[in-house]
Amino acid sequence: MEQKGSVLMQRYELGKLLGQGTFAKVYHARNLATGMSVAIKVIDKEKILKVGMMEQIKCEISVMRLIQHPHVVELYEVMASKTKIYFVMEYAKGGELFNKILKGKLKEDVARRYFQQLISAVDYCHSRGVCHRDLKPENLLLDENENLKVSDFGLSALAQSKHQDGLLHTTCGTPAYVAPEVINRRGYDGVKADIWSCGVILFALLAGYLPFQDKNLMEMYRKIGKAEFKFPKWFAPDVRRLLSKILDPNPRTRISMAKLMESSWFKKGLDKSVITATENKELAPLDAEGVFDSCENCPIVKPKKEQEKPSNLNAFDIISFSSGFDLSGLFEDTEQKKEVRFTSNKSASTIFSQLEDICKRFRLKLKKKDRGLLNLEGSKEGRKGILGIEAEIFEITPQFHLVELRKSNGDTMEYKKLLKHDIRPALKDIVWTWQGEQPPQHEAVPEEQQQQPHVVPS
Structure with missing residues (x-):
C-alpha cells in the first residue's frame, strides 16, 4: 500500500493523497533526481482487469502521449509493477x-x-x-x-x-x-x-x-x-x-x-x-501494451471466451436504457422506434444459445462480433432489401443482462412482424421482462439485481 514518504521505483517520493476513485488514487510526489513536483495516478491492475477496463487504460496512455499542449496535463512516464500501474503526470498546484x-x-x-x-x-x-x-x-x-x-x-x-x-x-x-x-x-x-x-x-x-x-x-x-x-x-x-x-x-x-x-x-x-499550435516534441516511446507485461496474470491477448463477454453497463447506461428515463420521445416518433429491449436472469452463454436456436429455426444467418454484439440477417430479399437485426447483450451482473434488438437494414414492417410473431414468442424462456412491461408476478427478482445500489448521478 502506498504511504506518504515511501519511495516508488527508487525514483519518486510519495506525498499527500490528492484524490481517489474506484480504480485509482492520485498522489503528490517529488522526483528524487530533480526535485520536481509531479502527480502520480496509481491504478489497481486487478480491479481494472476484473471490470474489463484494460483497453480503456491503454487508450488513455496512447491519447495522453499523443496530446502535447500547454493547456493539457502532460504525461511524463508510465511505470508498472505486478499489481499497479503508475501514471507520472504534470502537477497542477491550483x-x-x-x-x-x-x-x-x-x-x-x-x-x-x-x-x-x-x-x-x-x-x-x-x-x-x-x-x-x-x-x-x-x-x-x-x-x-x-x-x-x-x-x-x-x-x-x-x-x-x-x-x-x-x-x-x-x-x-x-x-x-x-x-x-x-x-x-x-x-x-x-x-x-x-x-x-x-x-x-x-x-x-x-x-x-x-x-x-x-x-x-x-x-x-x-x-x-x-x-x-x-x-x-x-x-x-x-x-x-x-x-x-x-x-x-x-x-x-x-x-x-x-x-x-x-x-x-x-x-x-x-x-x-x-x-498557436504546439510544436511536436520528440517523445520517448511509450508502449501501452508493455505496461501490462509485468503482470503475470494479465494476458494482452484476450482468451476466446472473454472476447464473447458482453459489454458492461455503467450507471449512466442503465439510466439511459431504463424505460422510466427513455428520452427517445424527445428526438423521434415513438411509433417509428426500431429497437426493443428485454432483461434476462439467464447467463450470457444461455442468451447466446437461445439466439442461435432462433436463427436456425427461422433461417436467419448469424454473425458474431465483439463484446456481445450479434448480427441476424434474413436469407431472402424483402421489400427493402435483406432484413438485418442487431442483437446486443449488456451485462448488469454476471447473472442479469439487458438485451437490445434493433433493425439495422430492410423493411420496418417486416421487422416488426418477425419480432412480434416469431422472435418474441421464441424468447419467452429467457425473458425476465420486456421494456415497458411489468415483470412476472410469480418470479422473484434475481438476488444479484436486489443487491444493485440505487444510483443517482451527481
Whole structure:
C-alpha cells in the first residue's frame, strides 16, 4: 500500500493523497533526481482487469502521449509493477476549476481567459483525432500561474473508435454536461459533443451554476434535449449570442470550433499564443501494451471466451436504457422506434444459445462480433432489401443482462412482424421482462439485481 514518504521505483517520493476513485488514487510526489513536483495516478491492475477496463487504460496512455499542449496535463512516464500501474503526470498546484465555481460566478474577463485556454486545448485534441467526452470543471485543473490544464482522458475516444457511419456510439460523460445527441444513443459526432460541454462550462463559469439542473433526472434530460435554459440578467448580449449557438440541441447546426474562435466575445483580449499550435516534441516511446507485461496474470491477448463477454453497463447506461428515463420521445416518433429491449436472469452463454436456436429455426444467418454484439440477417430479399437485426447483450451482473434488438437494414414492417410473431414468442424462456412491461408476478427478482445500489448521478 502506498504511504506518504515511501519511495516508488527508487525514483519518486510519495506525498499527500490528492484524490481517489474506484480504480485509482492520485498522489503528490517529488522526483528524487530533480526535485520536481509531479502527480502520480496509481491504478489497481486487478480491479481494472476484473471490470474489463484494460483497453480503456491503454487508450488513455496512447491519447495522453499523443496530446502535447500547454493547456493539457502532460504525461511524463508510465511505470508498472505486478499489481499497479503508475501514471507520472504534470502537477497542477491550483487544484480543480470546480472549486472556484463553488464560490460563485467569476468575473467575465477571468471566465473568458479560462474558456479561451479550454477551447485552445480541446481544438488541439480534435486536430489530433481525439475527443475528450467528459469535459467538466472537475476535470479542468489550474497550475500555480492560474493557467488551465485539461485532465482525465479516461473516457476519450480516438478517431478510429468511430463506427462505419463516422459517429461514436458509446454513451458516456457526466449527465449535466452531456450533449442531447449523446443521451439519445443514436450515434454522435464527438467534436460537436465536446463543443456542447464547453458551452455548459462557460455558462457555469459566468453564472456560478449549471444551465440544466433539476432534482428529477428525467426532467433534467428533457431540458437538455430541448436546450431549455434561461440566461442570468447579467449576461452580456454578445455572450448570450455565442452560448445560444454552442448550446444548440441540433448538432448539425451547432457552431463549429472554427466559427466559435472567430466570435467577437471569444477574441476579446485573446493572447495569440493561446491558440498557436504546439510544436511536436520528440517523445520517448511509450508502449501501452508493455505496461501490462509485468503482470503475470494479465494476458494482452484476450482468451476466446472473454472476447464473447458482453459489454458492461455503467450507471449512466442503465439510466439511459431504463424505460422510466427513455428520452427517445424527445428526438423521434415513438411509433417509428426500431429497437426493443428485454432483461434476462439467464447467463450470457444461455442468451447466446437461445439466439442461435432462433436463427436456425427461422433461417436467419448469424454473425458474431465483439463484446456481445450479434448480427441476424434474413436469407431472402424483402421489400427493402435483406432484413438485418442487431442483437446486443449488456451485462448488469454476471447473472442479469439487458438485451437490445434493433433493425439495422430492410423493411420496418417486416421487422416488426418477425419480432412480434416469431422472435418474441421464441424468447419467452429467457425473458425476465420486456421494456415497458411489468415483470412476472410469480418470479422473484434475481438476488444479484436486489443487491444493485440505487444510483443517482451527481
